[in-house]
Amino acid sequence: MASRRREPFTNVDPETEEDARRRGIDPHDLDSSTEHFMSLMYSSLPDQPVYSAAHLTADCSSPSDGIDRISDLPSALIRDIVSRLPAKDAARTAVLGTCWRGAWRSAPLVLVDTHLSDGIWPPTDSPSVVAAVSRVLAAHPGPFRCVHLVCSRMGGRQTELRRWLRLLAAKGVQELVLVNRPWPIKVPLPRTLFTISTLTRLYIGVWKFPDATGLRGVSFPHLRELGLCIVTVESGDIETFVAKSPVLEILNIQGNIQGLRLWLVSNSLRCVQICASEMETIAVVNTPCLERLILSGSMNSDCGLCTRVKIGNAPKLRLFGYLEAGKYTLEIRDTVIKAGIEPTPSMMLTTVKILSFDVCFGVQKDIEMMPTFLRCFPNVETLHIKSADCDHPTGELNLRFWEDQAGPIISVMFRIRVMTFSEFRGEHYELSFLQCFFESAGVLKYAVIAMVDPRFTSLSMDEMISSVQNMSDEKWASKFNLALCRSSGEGSRLCTFEQGADFSDEDPFSPVEIPSKF
Template sequence: MAGRTPFTNVDPATAAAARLQGADPHELDQTMEFMLRLIYTNLPDFPIYDCPRLPPPLALADDHSSAVDRLSTLPRELLRGIVSRLPVKDAARTAVLSSRWRPLWLSTPLLLHDAHLLPKGHRWPLTPANSPAITAAVSHILEAHPGPVHCVRLVCTNMSLYRPQLARWLQLLADKGVEDLVLVNRPWPRDLPLPAALFSIATLTRLYLGQWKLPDTAVLRGASFPHLRELGICCVFMKRGDVECLVARSPVLEILNILGCMEEMRLRIVSDSLRCVQISMSSIEHIQVVKAPLLERLVMYRSSPNAARGLYTKLRIADAPKLRVLGYLEPGQVLEIRDTVIMPGIRTSASTMLTSVKVLSFNVRFGVHSDVRKVPTFLRCFPNAERLHIMSKRCDQPSDNLALNFWEESGPIINVILRINTMSIREFRGDPGEVAFLEYFFRTARVVRTVVVAMANPKSTPFSTDEALSKVEKCSKNTACITLVLRNKGPAGGELWKFKDGADFSFHDPFSVAEVSRKQRSE
């Protein structure tokens, strides 16, 4: 073990238990750090940013010997705006600048991110040695600031070691009207129960929870979130029905995000307010959209129970009249629309179609016969889809590629012919099944304007990029649409899904390779 880095997440008891079982606790520690980083990546942005430079009339004079403190002469509301955009340490320190600055921090709604309280020189990943200083600082700030509390991020502390402090923090946050709260436990233990007091903070508009265990059902039934609009549940231990219980007690909830929950959930969606549901890297047996009149987006990313063993999420959509964005559908899964299970070759009718869907995404193994056979049938269920995005998945079994004649013999697909104006295929390797689909699409689609082919990374999936490119050029040579071929240096299977992309309603198409890249550059 010489030279190994100290644990940042695993406690000594867990490390000893892992060794007794023949496991390396350092690998367990690294796995937990990966999951925490995944949680951090999917947390909402913290509303702190660099202030723009002051315009010339407000800048200090060029002659520093005669410099005047012009900032302090600004209107009080503008000074409070400056303080509100500073990290909490800097915001509190403005009190020493002058008598005008002294009361500003205390009269400005509190923005607190405990990562800004790390001791000087300390960076991620965190170590247990950071916790005492951070915990003491959080306690001091929450006690000192009179409120109101706008936004709080508590993500750096192993909460199991500071349960009395956590209870006091939640009491203070409730008393001071916290609106936006992120609470992530630095494990171990991973299944630390959340205090019941959290579920009675009625002022919350956004709540994200990471690495916890939900309390008993009786506590959840007593929850009250009358103003909650966004809920994130990340790597949380919970029982069936817990999510539905929280949704039912959040009458204006618009966004529900679930990440890394592996208890083989069954999710039943009944909500008059939900607009976006995203489930990422979780184990979901069954999703039923029973009644969701405002639901616009449903995203399921890597959330089948065990796709390697042929176990996929069963999806039933009964009542979602405004559903516009849907993905990533797996042809291996059972899709049920209203009361009809969609099977290959089924005759579509008004009762088996969702006409509201405009943006559609599939995961397809083009080398698996049963996958490909379902694609034409699935496509017919969404006759008004205008954008189609396909993630081509690797086949870990003998290839069974279907040729061009399969697509031609499957019959006309209305949306391909008359609706789809944008199509993308990601993780493209130039396999025969992929090429057959591309050739069919280019021959058939009459209104398509843009096709994006994003190559797989040849370092993780060996193939000839030049050969794959020549196949794309051959398929598209007789078309007038714009065909973009993107080289890929990213991870196998594409970049991980980010909740903020899917929940950004100003972002027309969250599955678009080109638009996501453009959005990220603008940020």
């Protein structure tokens, strides 16, 4: 029988294919998994500040009065229009009239390489796109408002890469997104990156980070947002880069797989987000302006690590999550928080108002840890809980644990006004927690229970809803609005870095829109 024809590789190069086969790995599986991670990374990148689907057309539907109004537009407005167009369309505006002819060269340009390949998605490596990028960077005098280069496999194009970075540094790029198409995945990023002092936003993906230990006399005085996605870094390099960025507000890390130790010291950081990473330590040493610490999608379960999250000086920390008992060890001001410990004032984070947990209610250690965690956050007003899947419950689970052993928790009794419970499966362990919580929550005003997709539990949607509706409310401590809905499958509205760092959204953790009156 003839073998089934396999699709060509999207990511794997011949050298990687040969190495994978030598190690007994199907290169097609490697290619598929790589594309999955790349898709996650692309979804985390900042949006392009242009709309490429629009077409430049002339409206001939109404009679002309012979007046050339488009040429009468102020030159500043013309440049602003051009700076909001894809590079190809910006160049084409030269045919609109004399005053437009040089506008694209004097306007801050947006260069997105996927626009040069006719918007093909997902991006594919193309020598013609590399050549087009080189031409645009050489022809335009700058500045560049925004540059997204995400198409090309740069392992064999180090000469072009260095030339691009030199031109971007000379011509004042403000926002730069630079992604290498794998494989290989450890292509070194030239230190020329450190010469681009005009950056306000920088995202790099699938690179080996340049050695930052030797940075002297270099700074990024305008950089406000930094994203590192699937980037190989050495210990201390991120800290050095952050120290050289005096106005940096947002730090996003995705896909680090090295067990990195991260020590945060910054007078400007307001939001730190770390997702899908294996981190050995995340230490918030001294961050007087930090408002949000968001940890999600820990990869530690696959490698046996437990990330140590150490909170030192963070007097403005207001939003914290997702805290997972089995994947994170919490340390507050040099004290490791363990199950059953009675926190002292020095072990409490009193500024946190919004807290999110991922809990496996079928694991004894998880539920024993949860009351202790809650006691460390006495002023939490909004609590979000996601019920994690547990195929094999462990320990001698006591369905009355919350009533018999948990004891009173200040935040539950006197502070929490909003509670959401995502991925509810209708398990007895979950119902036991909810019953006890509702019996203690003296000021609760609004609760949401989002049911898991029935495919992932033994109960139907109707059975899960009935299990909640049949709970006894005779002992509930307050009257509150209880909403039942179907889970989105994510357990939260938070699925991109942009959402987490949107300071206008007070609670990006919420799985539903919470009425403002609550």
